Amino acid sequence: MLNIAIRPCAWLLSPAALMTLSSLSLADEAERSSINMPKGVTPVSLDIYGLHMDIFWWCVAIGIVVFGVMFYSMIVHRKSNGAKAANFHESTVLEVLWTVIPFAILIIMAWPATKSLIKLYDASESDIDIVVTGYQWKWKYEYFGQEVSFFSNLSTPQDQIQNLAPKGEHYLLEVDEHLVVPIKKKIRFLITSNDVIHAWWVPSLAVKKDAVPGYVNESWAYIEEPGIYRGVCAELCGKDHGFMPIVVEAVDDATYNTWLADRREAAKQLKALAKQTFTLDELIVRGEKVYGTACMACHGANGEGGVGKAIAGSPIANGPLAEHLDMVVNGSQQNALMAAFGGQLSEVDLAAVITFQRNRFGNSAGDLVQPVDVLKFKQGK
Amino acid sequence: MAHGPAKGLSRWLFTTNHKDIGTMYLWFSFAMFFLGGIFALVIRAELFEPGLQIVQPEIFNQMTTMHGLIMVFGAVMPAFVGLANWLIPMMVGAPDMALPRMNNWSFWILPFAFTMLVSTLFMEGGGPNFGWTFYAPLSTTYAPPSVTFFIFAVHIMGASSIMGSINIIATIFNMRAPGMTLMKMPLFVWTWLITAYLLIAVMPVLAGVVTMMLMDIHFGTSFFDAAGGGDPVLFQHVFWFFGHPEVYIMILPAFGIVSAIIPTFARKPLFGYSSMVYATASIAFLSFIVWAHHMFTVGMPIAGELFFMYATMLIAVPTGVKVFNWVTTMFRGSMTFETPMLFSIAFVILFTIGGFSGLMLAIAPADFQYHDTYFVVAHFHYVLVPGAIFSITAAVYYWLPKWCGNMYSEIMGKTHFWVAFIGLNLTFFPMHFVGLAGMQRRVPDYNQFFADFNQISSMGAFLFGAAQLLFLYNVISTIVKGKKATDEVWENPEGLEWTVPSPAPYHTFSVPPEVR
Numbered sequence A: 001m002l003n004i005a006i007r008p009c010a011w012l013l014s015p016a017a018l019m020t021l022s023s024l025s026l027a028d029e030a031e032r033s034s035i036n037m038p039k040g041v042t043p044v045s046l047d048i049y050g051l052h053m054d055i056f057w058w059c060v061a062i063g064i065v066v067f068g069v070m071f072y073s074m075i076v077h078r079k080s081n082g083a084k085a086a087n088f089h090e091s092t093v094l095e096v097l098w099t100v101i102p103f104a105i106l107i108i109m110a111w112p113a114t115k116s117l118i119k120l121y122d123a124s125e126s127d128i129d130i131v132v133t134g135y136q137w138k139w140k141y142e143y144f145g146q147e148v149s150f151f152s153n154l155s156t157p158q159d160q161i162q163n164l165a166p167k168g169e170h171y172l173l174e175v176d177e178h179l180v181v182p183i184k185k186k187i188r189f190l191i192t193s194n195d196v197i198h199a200w201w202v203p204s205l206a207v208k209k210d211a212v213p214g215y216v217n218e219s220w221a222y223i224e225e226p227g228i229y230r231g232v233c234a235e236l237c238g239k240d241h242g243f244m245p246i247v248v249e250a251v252d253d254a255t256y257n258t259w260l261a262d263r264r265e266a267a268k269q270l271k272a273l274a275k276q277t278f279t280l281d282e283l284i285v286r287g288e289k290v291y292g293t294a295c296m297a298c299h300g301a302n303g304e305g306g307v308g309k310a311i312a313g314s315p316i317a318n319g320p321l322a323e324h325l326d327m328v329v330n331g332s333q334q335n336a337l338m339a340a341f342g343g344q345l346s347e348v349d350l351a352a353v354i355t356f357q358r359n360r361f362g363n364s365a366g367d368l369v370q371p372v373d374v375l376k377f378k379q380g381k
Numbered sequence B: 001m002a003h004g005p006a007k008g009l010s011r012w013l014f015t016t017n018h019k020d021i022g023t024m025y026l027w028f029s030f031a032m033f034f035l036g037g038i039f040a041l042v043i044r045a046e047l048f049e050p051g052l053q054i055v056q057p058e059i060f061n062q063m064t065t066m067h068g069l070i071m072v073f074g075a076v077m078p079a080f081v082g083l084a085n086w087l088i089p090m091m092v093g094a095p096d097m098a099l100p101r102m103n104n105w106s107f108w109i110l111p112f113a114f115t116m117l118v119s120t121l122f123m124e125g126g127g128p129n130f131g132w133t134f135y136a137p138l139s140t141t142y143a144p145p146s147v148t149f150f151i152f153a154v155h156i157m158g159a160s161s162i163m164g165s166i167n168i169i170a171t172i173f174n175m176r177a178p179g180m181t182l183m184k185m186p187l188f189v190w191t192w193l194i195t196a197y198l199l200i201a202v203m204p205v206l207a208g209v210v211t212m213m214l215m216d217i218h219f220g221t222s223f224f225d226a227a228g229g230g231d232p233v234l235f236q237h238v239f240w241f242f243g244h245p246e247v248y249i250m251i252l253p254a255f256g257i258v259s260a261i262i263p264t265f266a267r268k269p270l271f272g273y274s275s276m277v278y279a280t281a282s283i284a285f286l287s288f289i290v291w292a293h294h295m296f297t298v299g300m301p302i303a304g305e306l307f308f309m310y311a312t313m314l315i316a317v318p319t320g321v322k323v324f325n326w327v328t329t330m331f332r333g334s335m336t337f338e339t340p341m342l343f344s345i346a347f348v349i350l351f352t353i354g355g356f357s358g359l360m361l362a363i364a365p366a367d368f369q370y371h372d373t374y375f376v377v378a379h380f381h382y383v384l385v386p387g388a389i390f391s392i393t394a395a396v397y398y399w400l401p402k403w404c405g406n407m408y409s410e411i412m413g414k415t416h417f418w419v420a421f422i423g424l425n426l427t428f429f430p431m432h433f434v435g436l437a438g439m440q441r442r443v444p445d446y447n448q449f450f451a452d453f454n455q456i457s458s459m460g461a462f463l464f465g466a467a468q469l470l471f472l473y474n475v476i477s478t479i480v481k482g483k484k485a486t487d488e489v490w491e492n493p494e495g496l497e498w499t500v501p502s503p504a505p506y507h508t509f510s511v512p513p514e515v516r
Helices: A002-006 A008-021 A043-076 A092-121 A253-273 A280-294 A321-330 A347-359 A371-378 B009-014 B018-046 B057-092 B100-122 B147-174 B187-218 B232-249 B252-266 B273-286 B291-295 B302-330 B339-362 B364-370 B374-404 B410-437 B448-481
Strands: A128-135 A138-143 A148-152 A179-182 A186-193 A198-202 A207-211 A217-222 A227-233 A246-251
Touching (some): A043 A217, A043 B364, A128 A198, A148 A253, A179 A253, A186 A198, A186 A207, A198 A246, A280 A347, A321 A347, A321 A371, A347 A371, B009 B018, B018 B057, B018 B100, B018 B374, B057 B100, B057 B147, B057 B187, B187 B252, B232 B291, B252 B374, B302 B339, B302 B364, B374 B410, B410 B448
Parallel strands (some): A128 A186, A179 A246
Antiparallel strands (some): A138 A148, A186 A217, A198 A207, A227 A246
16 A cells, blocks of 8 residues: 555556455445445446546546656656757647647547536436435434434444544444435435535435535435445534534335334324423433533533533523523524524423533532423423 | 845845845745644644544644645745745846835735734634635634634735735836847746736735625624525635635746746756747636636536536646646756756646646536545645645755855755655545545544555655755755855756856846847
């Protein structure tokens, strides 16, 4: 590998190398090359891979000619070899030739590129629509018209990131909730953002689209093979830009439908849960989990603060409950970084995390919030 | 009539001499180059292996942002202005720049701008952490409070660049020696003339975009805030309308430098002088109509996508012409490989590789896979490091004997070259691979899958850093104890600057020279 990197000329050989080097993979994991673009599993991704290799080989060919002449001169026409300098310095024929030939090559490349682009842009007549919303720093997926919607958070433990535990195979490329989709269906992604600009990128699907607040961008995929396809946020979106991966799980139609039904059922149960009353311990156990995914990145593992203010000893977590609810549900009026979690977390989770914050990290407000309190607060009491 | 420099600190504070000001620009840029380099090494140290070791993400983002800003505005641009100050008056046979007092002012506001910019790192909430492209709303609604200082610093840098450009244009149009027609000017002068026009055209656009940010942050407007009826994508259009010509601002003077050096060491006149001039002008024109190729994934309509793809591919044509001309200049020459020539040849080879990846990036559908990955990082470092940095280095070795009167040590120069060359390729070549394999840019941590190549990159970066210490040593030891250089320095070099003694006297061409 060192050799590959040291000499740029070795670049020319790399596609040959990649055929032998491409890594082994697990059964359901997409194959990945460590030095080249994935071929991917959609018609568009195959097109793009083809374009990529075509333009690459054109560059190799031009490189061989240009560097060939250059190295020939450097070896043969050196003063130490006794070379005498010629004195030519103009040739209109040459200038015209090396304007026209590259131009022709560009037209040869532009034609298939245009065709692929038109295909890539045709998101019409989809079978399934999924709304993808970027948040600092997680993704929300809503299955349009299916009443299924959830957040997908990084599931790599902090211990691994801080080098306190060995790193798992899918370090930083694993999430708590996969985006489950069926194979052989045209899936349209409607991509937007809730805060800053993100970009939703899954290399094997060749889908990369910016998630821009105030815009809904379209992209689509028709996945040929079942499998797990991993991706990342590609646009710098703040502190944890590197920590909001994407995992797409492509399954057959039947599995997809069962999964969808299960999710719908779970959503119903969650709603029912909001009417229940919980004990302090139940809320704190649940709240600790919610804190880990929703709050810890900014407020620290022990509520000590960081990007966000400290929760340990904070006047809000120890003050009147209404203000605490307001802060978590509606976000901060002063600081955009403190997002409104009212739409991001369920009533149960909101109640749990607020209770957790008021009774841990040395905070002693001592009260307990029930989901129904949150619901009432949201409805304006 | 001619009198020497003033004594002490006031010489540098109040000087209106183009050589003094050129020297100050060059040393300032050298200092910024090391500062930006330190930021880069923090980045590479953190990326040496997976996991967070050296810095946390907040600091990492400030490092990537500051590295970009310092290198672009602090290292590369002032270095080229410094070279322009030293060389353009001597190359066109003028006694000084046309507007010497403004020249002093345009330099002396820079240290203040950069002091302010760097001081943000120590402010509450940290320095700018939104990347050197500072996309809204990350740089407005979600930015740390220090962003206001960043905006002010950018304004000052812009003012400095505009004044520098006006000065260069005024000098070239008014101060040429009799007989020095436009088509007899050295290519360095030509490329700078065109660059100066680019600067005057786009720096106000940059000033505009940061002012809109300032308004959004402090005065309640919503230019870039969707919630208030604004448009975050508008930011990117305005920014890249500045940003794309900006990348040519950082490369056109480099073309001029290489076009001076290659003929000297090939002992053969530059091939296709006039086509070089026309190619430079075409590139400058095209640079204004390709900006949205930085935004292929932003959700543009397909017509826009196609237009910007075609226009971008077109840039390959004039750029190709330049490369072919340099290669043909070398062909059937009588070549020697002194340090400036080594850097120039490396420039042609590596810049061409950067051009190839640029061509790949121009293919819009493929860009959907390349965009915002390390492939892009590899691409622009391949054009900027061998492009801007190597050409500036080549220029320093080539003209230093004229500036200080002493010859550098060839062995040390060549050592510098090879260490830098190996370091550069070790650093940036593997980035092509990790980018294609799926590593996104601007992240402090990554999956083990990318670990090997990142490790190579990091080692290469430290090697490249070490090479620059050698450069610093070479420059200082040449000035302090180098052997006396001849007036011609090289074997029969072309240009008026070689007709004056070495070191060049404080005032040159008080009487205009004859140009055949």
